[in-house]
Amino acid sequence: MHARAPDFYMLMKPRVMVLAVFTALVGLTVAPGDLHPLNAFAAVLAIAAGAGAAGALNMWYDADIDAVMARTAMRPIPRGKVSSTEALVFGIVLAGSGNRGVLALAANVVAAALLAAAILFYVMVYTAWLKRLTPQNIVIGGAAGALPPVIGWAAATGQIGLEPLVLFLIIFLWTPPHFWALALNRTNDYARAGVPMLPVVAGRAATIRQTLIYCALLAMASALPWVLGFAGPIYGAAAIPCGAVLVVLALQLRRSAEADHSAPRRLFAFSIFYLFVLFAALLTDQLSRSTPASSFRTDAGAAPAEAMPRVVRAAGTSITTGTDEV
Numbered sequence: 001m002h003a004r005a006p007d008f009y010m011l012m013k014p015r016v017m018v019l020a021v022f023t024a025l026v027g028l029t030v031a032p033g034d035l036h037p038l039n040a041f042a043a044v045l046a047i048a049a050g051a052g053a054a055g056a057l058n059m060w061y062d063a064d065i066d067a068v069m070a071r072t073a074m075r076p077i078p079r080g081k082v083s084s085t086e087a088l089v090f091g092i093v094l095a096g097s098g099n100r101g102v103l104a105l106a107a108n109v110v111a112a113a114l115l116a117a118a119i120l121f122y123v124m125v126y127t128a129w130l131k132r133l134t135p136q137n138i139v140i141g142g143a144a145g146a147l148p149p150v151i152g153w154a155a156a157t158g159q160i161g162l163e164p165l166v167l168f169l170i171i172f173l174w175t176p177p178h179f180w181a182l183a184l185n186r187t188n189d190y191a192r193a194g195v196p197m198l199p200v201v202a203g204r205a206a207t208i209r210q211t212l213i214y215c216a217l218l219a220m221a222s223a224l225p226w227v228l229g230f231a232g233p234i235y236g237a238a239a240i241p242c243g244a245v246l247v248v249l250a251l252q253l254r255r256s257a258e259a260d261h262s263a264p265r266r267l268f269a270f271s272i273f274y275l276f277v278l279f280a281a282l283l284t285d286q287l288s289r290s291t292p293a294s295s296f297r298t299d300a301g302a303a304p305a306e307a308m309p310r311v312v313r314a315a316g317t318s319i320t321t322g323t324d325e326v
Contacts, residue, residue, distance in 0.1 A: 007081040008090055011059050012052030019275070020051040020148045023171065026279045027152030027164055030230075030286040035107065035156050042106035043155045047148060049094050050115045054122040054144070056091035060084055061127050065193040071186060095119055107155035114154055118147040132194065135201040142175030149279075166224045167282075173218040174275055177211045177250065181268035184208070184253075185261050208254050211267070215250040219243030222278055231285050238281035242274050 024047045028040060035043070059066065059077055063084050066072035076082040082090075104112035126141030134140075146168045153164035183190060183197040184207060190197040199207045222239045225231035231239075249267045256263035 004081065007076040010076050011056040011082060011087055011090060012094075013055030013058070014052075016055060016145075017048060017051040019272075020145065021048045022276070023167070023279050024148035024152035024155075026283045027149030027167060028156045029152075029283060031153040031156035031164075033156030033158070039106040040155070043103055043111065043152075046103040046106065046112075047115060047151060047155075050119050051148070053091050053094035054119050056087055056094060057119075057123045058127045060087040060091055061123070062131075063087070065132075065195060069186075069189045069193050071189060103155065108158040110158050110160070111151050111155040114147060114151045118144050118151065121147075132196070135196045135198040137196070138179045138198075139176050142172050145175055146171035162228070163225070163230050166221070166228065166230075167279075169221050169224070170218065170278065171275070173214055173221050174271065177214045177218065178268065178271040178275075180207050180211050181253070181264045181271060184264040204258055208250075212247075212250040212254055215246050215267075219247050225282060231282055232289065234285035234288060235278075235281045238277055242277055246270065246274055 021044060025044055028035070028043065059075055062072075063077040066075050067078040072078065077084060077087055101112070103115055122141070122144035126137065126144060130137040130141050149167040149171070150160060150164040153167075154160055180198055183199050184204060187197070187199045187204075191200045198210065202210075220243070222243050223236070226233075226236035226239060246267075249263075249270055253263040253267055
């Protein structure tokens with residue numbers, strides 16, 4: 001079992017899990033609540049377990065198509081390192097091992113209910129239904145991936161406000177162009193597996209047009225935290241130029257030749273960097289204020305700002321452009 005631990009670890013889609021945990025951590029940290037550090041740590045662990053469970057159950061259900069797609073053929077189940085039954089049991093144990101109960105005890109039932117909804121939506125709605133049914137699979141299914149900052153905010157405050165909904169909107173708009181940029185270079189892969197991704201169903205031109213629209217909407221939405229006043233100049237200085245670069249890359253993709261695989265690859269890689277920068281800037285901006293509304297506090301009520309850059313650096317190191325997990 002010790003030798004097989006890395007295979008079970010890969011079932012949890014660790015890079016995707018790190019991104020979900022990081023955005024949830026930012027939501028928790030910038031929220032105006034006052035959660036004890038131990039409770040906050042338990043909440044983050046519960047969210048990580050929930051994200052890992054969703055990844056494992058996704059790999060279990062998609063084992064048949066993963067085996068025929070080049071980018072997923074090296075996942076643990078197609079390689080025979082983990083059986084489908086083992087993956088199913090592992091995912092169920094992770095999902096039902098009390099992480100929602102832990103989150104309810106460490107934080108509140110609102111956050112626990114949101115975590116349960118995110119897992120169910122990703123597994124039942126996106127994986128088992130939408131993915132093989134409609135080219136809008138990733139648009140609708142992206143709601144599950146956009147929930148972590150809302151869960152983090154709810155863990156700190158016990159409620160949902162405008163601020164976490166704006167963060168939800170940013171990730172929701174980010175998801176389609178991120179995945180479509182990947183799918184443009186994997187059209188044959190998806191077609192062979194029978195997955196109706198937009199490039200397979202609508203073609204390259206229509207996919208690029210939709211990608212450009214979403215990138216433009218995302219660039220505008222990413223400025224909302226600064227415009228609405230719950231993020232300061234540090235965030236604005238990061239969001240506005242990065243949004244401009246994102247739109248420029250989408251325009252370059254629109255002008256690129258069909259045989260040009262570098263333009264979609266550049267947009268895909270930058271989209272990961274873009275989302276990380278937005279949330280890292282939001283976190284840095286919050287911690288730089290004289291009276292930060294951080295949920296991580298010392299007994300004196302001050303945020304331990306020196307600890308957070310290490311979290312940001314660790315997340316940035318772990319979030320890579322690997323395509324086998326998305």
